[in-house]
Amino acid sequence: MAKAYTPGLLVTTHRRHRCRRILPIAGDVNVSKGDQVVADQVVAETSLPGDVNPVNLANQLSMPASDVMDCMVVKEGDTVEIGDTVAQTKGIFGFMKTTIPSKVAGTVETISPVTGQMIVRGAPLPVQVKAYMSGEVVNVLPGEGCEIEADVAYVQGIFGVGGETAGTIKMACQAHDEELDAKHITDDMAGAIIVGGGRMTAQAVERARAVGAAAIVSGGIDDADLKNMLGYDLGVAITGREQLGITVIVTEGFGDIAMAARTFEMLKGFAGQEASVNGATQIRAGVMRPEIIVPLDAAPPASEGSGRYEEGQLEIGRPVRCIRDPHFGVIAEVSGLPSEPAVLGSGSKARVLEVKLPTGEHAVVPRANVELIEE
Amino acid sequence: MTDTPTLDPDKIKVILATDCGSTTTKAILIQYVDGGYRQTHRGEAPTTVEKPFADVTMGVVNSVTEIGELAGRKLVGDDGRIITPATDTEGCDIYISTSSAGGGLQMMVAGVIAEMTAASAKRAALGAGSIVMDVIAANDGRRPHEQIQRIRDLRPDMILLSGGTDGGTTDKVVQLAELIAPAKPQPRFGSDYEMPIIYAGNNQAQGSVSEVFSEGGFDLQIVDNLRPVLERENLGPARDKIHDIFLEHVMAQAPGYDKLMGWTGAPIMPTPGAVGDILQTVARIQGINVVGVDIGGATTDVFSVFDETFNRTVSANLGMSYSISNVCAEATMPNVLRWVPFDMDERELRNHVKNKMIRPTTIPQTREALMFEQAVAREALRLAYKQHKEFATTLKGVQQQRTVGDTFTQETGGETIVNNMKLDLLVASGGVLSHAPRMHQTAMLLIDAFEPEGITMLAKDSIFMMPHLGVLASVHPKAAEEVFDRDCLIYLGTCVAAAGNVKAGKTAFSWSFNGHSGEIKGGEMDLIDLPLGETATITINPVRGVDLGAGPGKKVEREIKGGTVGVILDGRGRPLALPEERTACQATIQGWIDSCDMYVEEEATAAV
Numbered sequence: 001m002a003k004a005y006t007p008g009l010l011v012t013t014h015r016r017h018r019c020r021r022i023l024p025i026a027g028d029v030n031v032s033k034g035d036q037v038v039a040d041q042v043v044a045e046t047s048l049p050g051d052v053n054p055v056n057l058a059n060q061l062s063m064p065a066s067d068v069m070d071c072m073v074v075k076e077g078d079t080v081e082i083g084d085t086v087a088q089t090k091g092i093f094g095f096m097k098t099t100i101p102s103k104v105a106g107t108v109e110t111i112s113p114v115t116g117q118m119i120v121r122g123a124p125l126p127v128q129v130k131a132y133m134s135g136e137v138v139n140v141l142p143g144e145g146c147e148i149e150a151d152v153a154y155v156q157g158i159f160g161v162g163g164e165t166a167g168t169i170k171m172a173c174q175a176h177d178e179e180l181d182a183k184h185i186t187d188d189m190a191g192a193i194i195v196g197g198g199r200m201t202a203q204a205v206e207r208a209r210a211v212g213a214a215a216i217v218s219g220g221i222d223d224a225d226l227k228n229m230l231g232y233d234l235g236v237a238i239t240g241r242e243q244l245g246i247t248v249i250v251t252e253g254f255g256d257i258a259m260a261a262r263t264f265e266m267l268k269g270f271a272g273q274e275a276s277v278n279g280a281t282q283i284r285a286g287v288m289r290p291e292i293i294v295p296l297d298a299a300p301p302a303s304e305g306s307g308r309y310e311e312g313q314l315e316i317g318r319p320v321r322c323i324r325d326p327h328f329g330v331i332a333e334v335s336g337l338p339s340e341p342a343v344l345g346s347g348s349k350a351r352v353l354e355v356k357l358p359t360g361e362h363a364v365v366p367r368a369n370v371e372l373i374e375e
Numbered sequence: 376m377t378d379t380p381t382l383d384p385d386k387i388k389v390i391l392a393t394d395c396g397s398t399t400t401k402a403i404l405i406q407y408v409d410g411g412y413r414q415t416h417r418g419e420a421p422t423t424v425e426k427p428f429a430d431v432t433m434g435v436v437n438s439v440t441e442i443g444e445l446a447g448r449k450l451v452g453d454d455g456r457i458i459t460p461a462t463d464t465e466g467c468d469i470y471i472s473t474s475s476a477g478g479g480l481q482m483m484v485a486g487v488i489a490e491m492t493a494a495s496a497k498r499a500a501l502g503a504g505s506i507v508m509d510v511i512a513a514n515d516g517r518r519p520h521e522q523i524q525r526i527r528d529l530r531p532d533m534i535l536l537s538g539g540t541d542g543g544t545t546d547k548v549v550q551l552a553e554l555i556a557p558a559k560p561q562p563r564f565g566s567d568y569e570m571p572i573i574y575a576g577n578n579q580a581q582g583s584v585s586e587v588f589s590e591g592g593f594d595l596q597i598v599d600n601l602r603p604v605l606e607r608e609n610l611g612p613a614r615d616k617i618h619d620i621f622l623e624h625v626m627a628q629a630p631g632y633d634k635l636m637g638w639t640g641a642p643i644m645p646t647p648g649a650v651g652d653i654l655q656t657v658a659r660i661q662g663i664n665v666v667g668v669d670i671g672g673a674t675t676d677v678f679s680v681f682d683e684t685f686n687r688t689v690s691a692n693l694g695m696s697y698s699i700s701n702v703c704a705e706a707t708m709p710n711v712l713r714w715v716p717f718d719m720d721e722r723e724l725r726n727h728v729k730n731k732m733i734r735p736t737t738i739p740q741t742r743e744a745l746m747f748e749q750a751v752a753r754e755a756l757r758l759a760y761k762q763h764k765e766f767a768t769t770l771k772g773v774q775q776q777r778t779v780g781d782t783f784t785q786e787t788g789g790e791t792i793v794n795n796m797k798l799d800l801l802v803a804s805g806g807v808l809s810h811a812p813r814m815h816q817t818a819m820l821l822i823d824a825f826e827p828e829g830i831t832m833l834a835k836d837s838i839f840m841m842p843h844l845g846v847l848a849s850v851h852p853k854a855a856e857e858v859f860d861r862d863c864l865i866y867l868g869t870c871v872a873a874a875g876n877v878k879a880g881k882t883a884f885s886w887s888f889n890g891h892s893g894e895i896k897g898g899e900m901d902l903i904d905l906p907l908g909e910t911a912t913i914t915i916n917p918v919r920g921v922d923l924g925a926g927p928g929k930k931v932e933r934e935i936k937g938g939t940v941g942v943i944l945d946g947r948g949r950p951l952a953l954p955e956e957r958t959a960c961q962a963t964i965q966g967w968i969d970s971c972d973m974y975v976e977e978e979a980t981a982a983v
Contacts, residue, residue, distance in 0.1 A: 010427075024561065052557045054519040065546055109557055114583045115550040119557050159733045223725040235692055235701025236673075237732050253733060255726035283697060283733055287425035324737040325744060328730065346745035347812030347974070350738060368738045 009156040009251075009289065009321075011263050011373060017152040017293060018138065021129050022145035024048065033140050037131040037148060039166040039276050044129045044145045050122030053104045057087050058116025060100050065116030072118075078108045080120060087118075132164050133276045134295045153270060153294040155251065155263055157217070160279030160290030161230065161239045162247030165193075167214035169294070171271045172204075173197035177258035180218045182207040189213050193275050193292070195267045198258045200250070202228055208246055215247035215277045217267070217292060219259035220329075226254075240280025240288075247279040249290040252321070257329040260321065260373065270294045314353060314372065322355070324369040331373070332357050382469055382640060384851045391442075391450060391457065391467035392843035393435050394646055395422055395476040395635075398672040398696060398736055398806075400434035403843050404442050404450075404467070405858055412854040414862040417838050418442035421736060423631075424476045430631035431476055432638070457638055471850065472639050473842040475646040475671075476629070480504055480621050481563065483531040485511040485555065487538035487547045490771040490789065492576065495602045496537040497766075499575070499610040501687045503617035504648025506674065508691075511554070513538075513547055519554060526558035532625040534560065534570065535613060536584070539577030541603045548576045552587040559591060568628060569594040571620045575601040575613040596620070608770065621645055641850045647676050647687060649845025653859065654678050654802070655685050656848065663799035666825065668756060669839070670805035672696035672735050675759035679767055681792045686767035690759040695807050696735030699751060703728050706754035713953050714750035714823070716965040717743070742974065745812070749820055752807040756824030764793045795828040795949075796874065796924055802864065804836035815902075815973050818867045818940045826949050828874040829924030830913075830933055833867040833940070866907055868938030870945060873897075875927050876920030877948030884917040886944060888935070895946035898963075900970040903944065905937030913942070943971060 027046020031037060057072075058065040071087045074080055080102040091097035106122040135150025170192040172184035180196025182203035190211050196204065196218030202225035208216045227233050230242065251259050275294045282288040314320070314334055322330045336354030342364060343349050350366045357363055390405040390412075400423075404416040418441030423434035436451050443450040449465035452458045458466030482505040486493025489512035500507050508529050511522050534555060538548030555572070562568045571594045574584050581597050588595040598612040622642050626632045636643060650669060658665045658680035667678040673694040678687045692701040703711055708721060724747065731737060731748075739745040771789040803809070803821050811817045818833050827833075840863045848855035873883040877897040885894045888911040891903055905911055913935050919928040935942060947967075954960045968974060 049557075049559060051520065052523045052554075054523070054554060056519075110553065112549065112553055112587075115546045115553060117550055117553055119553065121557065159729075222722070223729045224722060226729075233700070233704040234729075235704050236698050237700075253726075254729040255723070281733075283735060323730070323734045324740060325727070326741060344738075345741045346739045347742070348738065348745070348810065349812075366738050366740060368736050369740060371734070 009158065009371060009373065011155050011260070011266065013153050013266055014151060014296065015154050016149060017133070017154055018147055018149045019133050020145065020147050021132060022141070023129055024127060026143040027127070029140055029142065029144070029146055031137045031140065031146055033137055035137040036135070037137060038134045039131055039274070041131045042128045043131050043137070046127050047124035048127050050106060050124050052109070053106065053120045053122065055086070055118045055120060056116065057100060057118050061087060061089060061098060066113055068116040069111065069113050072111060074108050076108050076111055079106070080108060081105045132278070133293050134274065151296045153266065153296060155267065155292040157249040157251045157290035157292065158253055159237060160247065160249040160281050161226070161242045162215070162244050162279040163240050164276065164278045165214040165247050166274065166276045167191050167193045169193050169195060169267060169271050169273055169275050171195050171268055176219070176261045176264035180204045185211060185213070187211050193217060193277055196259070197264060199256045201225065205229060205246065205248060209244070213246055215249065215279070217249045217251065217277070219250065219252045220255050220257035221248070221250050223254050237281050237283040240278070240282070247277055249277060249279050249292065252329055253323070260331055262373065267292070314367070319373050320355060320370040321373055322365060322369060323371050327357065327363060327365060330357055332363070335362055382850070384853065387468045387851055387854065389461040389467040390847065390851070390854060391439065391470045392847060393438060393472045394839065394842045395431050395434065395472060395474040396646065396671065397476055398422060400438045401839055402435070402438035402442050403838065403840055404446055405854060411861070412857040414840060414858050416442045416446040418445065422476050424629065430634070431629065432631045432634050435472070435635065459640070469640040469850065470638055471641045471843070471846050472635065473644045473646040473649045473846050474626070474632070480625060480645045481506045481508055481532050482535060482617070483508050483511065483526065483529050483560070484535045485537070485551050487513050487551065489515050491605070492537045492539065492602045494771065495608050495610065496535050496575070496613070498608070498686065499601050499613040500535050500617065501689060502610060502648070502651060502685065503614040504645030504651070505617065506689050506691055511551065513551065523554055523558045526555055526560050530561055530563040532563055533573065533617070533620050535573045535575060535617070537576040537601050539580060540605060541578045541600050543577055543579070545577055545580035545583060548580050549583045549587065552584045556587050556591055556593070568624065571596060571624055573598060573613060573616050573620070575599065606770065618644070618648065641846060644846045646842045647689065649842040650676070651678050651685065651687050651845070653841050653845040653848060653855070655680055657859070659683065664797050665800045665802065666798055667802040668759070668804065670695060670752060670755060670807055673698050675755055677759050677763035679763065679793055681767070681794065681797065684792055686763070688759070688763040688766045690762050693755045693759050695748065695752060695755065696731055700728050700732045702751055702755045702758070705758060711750050711754050713960050714753050714964060715746055716961045716968060719747065748807060749811070749816060752820055753824045756820065760825055764791045767791055767793050795826060796922070798827055798831050800832045800834060801825060801827055802834050802836060804839050804841060809835055809837060809839055813973065813975070814865070814867050814939045815971055818870070818943060819967070819971055819973055822870050822872070822943065822945060823951065826951055827870050828872050828949055829922070830931070830935060831870045831872070832936055833870055833938065834864040835867060836863055837865045866936060866938035868905065868940040868942055869935040870943045871913065871915065871923065872945035872949070873917060873921045873923060874949045875922040877946060882918055883921050883946040883948070884915050884923060886913060886915045888913040895944045897946055897948060899946045900967050901944040902940070902971045903942045905935070905942045907938050909937040910934055911937070
């Protein structure tokens with residue numbers, strides 16, 4: 001068998017990239033088809049229904065739910081402020097009335113004669129969706145959002161934390177395997193997307209955050225540093241909503257691991273250019289990986305390298321990343337695709353492939369333990 | 376429901392079944408061979424629900440193509456579809472599938488009292504094969520605005536609302552409806568998708584509940600009360616409705632499922648629902664108590680049938696890949712490492728765990744990596760079983776008839792019905808158990824995590840075939856039963872374990888069968904050969920205070936079955952206790968590993 005399917009991460013100097021910018025609920029779309037937008041431009045906005053506050057009036061008035069309606073001072077649709085009387089008993093001969101002031105401001109949504117419960121909804125919460133990526137609006141979804149397309153260079157990372165941001169790419173390391181430490185971060189990196197090489201240290205992230213960098217990208221990170229940064233041990237890889245003040249992306253994995261040389265060189269080639277990044281990672285169904293998007297002025301001419309390999313196919317000569325010990329992090333080349341399963345050192349039987357390591361040695365690894373470097 | 380053509384079971388000779396899991400899609404081929412149905416080939420491929428593929432059928436076709444190559448039978452046509460009906464050389468007569476991809480079925484349930492109607496609603500949702508994201512109850516300790524915020528944050532596929540017995544007061548359950556409606560919960564898939572709400576509560580409140588959900592984009596479905604009286608649950612109608620909505624709404628929204636549903640000859644079932652069906656069938660036919668476990672990448676499902684009462688729990692973040700980091704966090708690393716008989720660098724290990732989490736499909740290549748993953752698996756299974764025991768209880772809120780003898784027992788309902796001493800069969804499935812290089816490892820993982828007591832048969836679903844058979848049983852029960860008997864379960868052997876007052880180094884029990892005999896001391900284990908297919912009558916004489924099923928110190932004589940591993944004699948006592956001191960712990964573990972032949976040196980043909 002000369003080919004086999006395996007997934008991989010995308011790293012490419014050019015692709016026509018499309019991103020959907022959708023509101024969580026229906027609202028207004030501010031752009032039209034054909035518009036050119038920039039990353040921080042608001043393309044759609046709406047208001048989320050405000051917070052809901054239930055008020056159990058039957059309990060507070062000490063009466064059956066069915067009697068509550070007779071005591072209501074406000075009705076559905078009315079606006080109430082904190083302290084406004086919402087219900088009042090008739091009292092005895094006009095005296096000894098019990099009044100219920102509202103503890104929240106908002107609009108009375110419902111009053112239930114079945115439960116004696118009033119629902120007050122708070123002020124609407126504004127929500128804005130930005131373009132995120134500079135490009136052209138190619139499709140408008142009325143009331144929902146739009147789709148933006150651009151010619152971009154694209155790097156898919158393996159894991160990230162923090163959400164969408166944008167900035168100028170600045171190289172902090174000179175080599176793809178150079179550890180990214182605090183000493184590499186300078187004050188002029190405020191608002192930048194800092195690109196390192198090997199593992200990023202906790203001090204580097206802290207310093208980047210202190211100078212006001214938008215994002216920090218490098219080959220690896222230590223789990224202990226991530227835990228300290230987040231303040232908790234991440235149990236499942238569903239991220240993107242962290243409020244760290246910086247977006248953090250690793251391209252290869254956890255531990256002492258160098259960024260793939262090709263990725264490093266590519267990002268180096270885009271130093272000084274604007275890019276959009278998103279650390280959101282969701283490693284479950286509907287997988288989402290962090291990304292670095294560099295909009296290009298124009299599509300470059302097709303190079304010899306692009307399209308050499310079929311997407312998702314393992315082929316002889318194709319570069320792969322070993323993603324498990326004992327060769328974790330090594331970029332190797334497929335040298336053989338035996339069809340018969342082999343017995344591993346663990347005793348398990350699995351389908352394997354042969355790879356040529358950078359040292360020139362050949363090794364046999366399970367197919368499950370390599371990842372294609374998609375171009 | 377999806378309309379499916381009716382097939383004549385007698386004409387079904389080639390059956391293709393897939394299970395689309397969150398990590399891999401597993402396909403099996405069942406053929407009519409020599410007068411019976413047998414599982415003949417299997418294949419698997421990564422599931423392709425995620426981008427860039429975003430089409431589950433690609434993984435299905437890849438796994439089926441692998442089977443086709445192995446079987447020498449063309450199963451996928453040039454148009455990329457599965458070929459039906461079968462001819463002598465190609466295609467299948469029926470294609471069926473289960474699914475837990477796309478995160479499976481995710482539900483929120485609500486009930487008035489957490490321990491009563493809400494617990495029953497949770498049981499109904501779990502029994503239907505769902506993951507329960509949260510349980511909202513009037514007495515769950517959260518304030519109403521906190522409950523509403525939680526409902527808003529969740530993105531369930533559907534909501535099951537229950538509360539009240541038939542004819543009882545209506546206001547509490549209507550109050551719950553009034554919390555859910557304004558929260559406007561958003562479904563996971565599709566902005567134009569109306570949130571399905573299943574109401575299975577007090578029948579007197581149906582009108583009021585309908586009114587509450589009449590506006591705001593809800594699709595309200597009313598079924599019979601799942602707790603019509605406190606003393607009885609009626610979970611069937613709610614479970615059936617969950618299955619219907621799963622097919623009509625949820626599956627139709629997941630990437631590629633509309634296409635897949637057009638290919639199958641029977642409705643797609645949620646994977647755990649299918650497993651539950653087949654286990655209940657086995658327990659009923661054989662009249663035994665069964666516990667089944669399926670440890671996956673993201674979750675661990677535990678199923679139990681004790682005295683014909685079925686329970687299922689899903690431990691949402693206890694799994695071996697997506698959730699491996701959570702297992703280590705929840706169990707703590709020292710608890711994981713107590714199962715490893717050598718030193719490991721903790722910083723490196725933590726990074727390995729995270730790397731497995733972000734690249735969930737990798738497999739251990741070295742012996743050390745395998746032993747570490749099996750240590751994590753023991754902890755994941757232990758925690759999942761603990762949660763199961765806490766959930767599988769007698770009905771709460773039921774008045775107990777008490778006699779004078781019960782005066783001091785303080786039992787008021789709600790005790791766990793899981794009794795390890797009454798457990799007859801423990802079935803393992805899921806990658807780390809099914810794909811363990813040696814079945815001895817599977818057996819030891821089960822014993823260490825579940826701590827069965829007395830005499831318990833151990834088995835594994837060799838290639839995770841139970842889901843396929845669960846759905847096959849709905850269209851061809853005979854084929855499902857035959858394959859279950861012949862090919863699905865691999866009997867590992869029998870565990871004979873001492874409970875009670877076991878003293879380290881002192882005799883716990885003596886045993887004899889088939890001319891063999893011996894003594895097991897406290898803290899020791901032994902493995903005695905009894906091949907697959909053979910049975911023997913074992914005689915066990917426990918010392919005073921030690922129980923093997925007949926009571927402390929009482930002799931036991933019972934028939935036991937052999938298996939691929941044999942008879943495991945366990946004198947470690949219950950609950951299992953390991954030495955605190957690391958070196959002593961490593962020596963103890965190594966002793967147990969050696970006693971049970973867990974790992975043996977085999978020639979590895981691949982470089983490591």
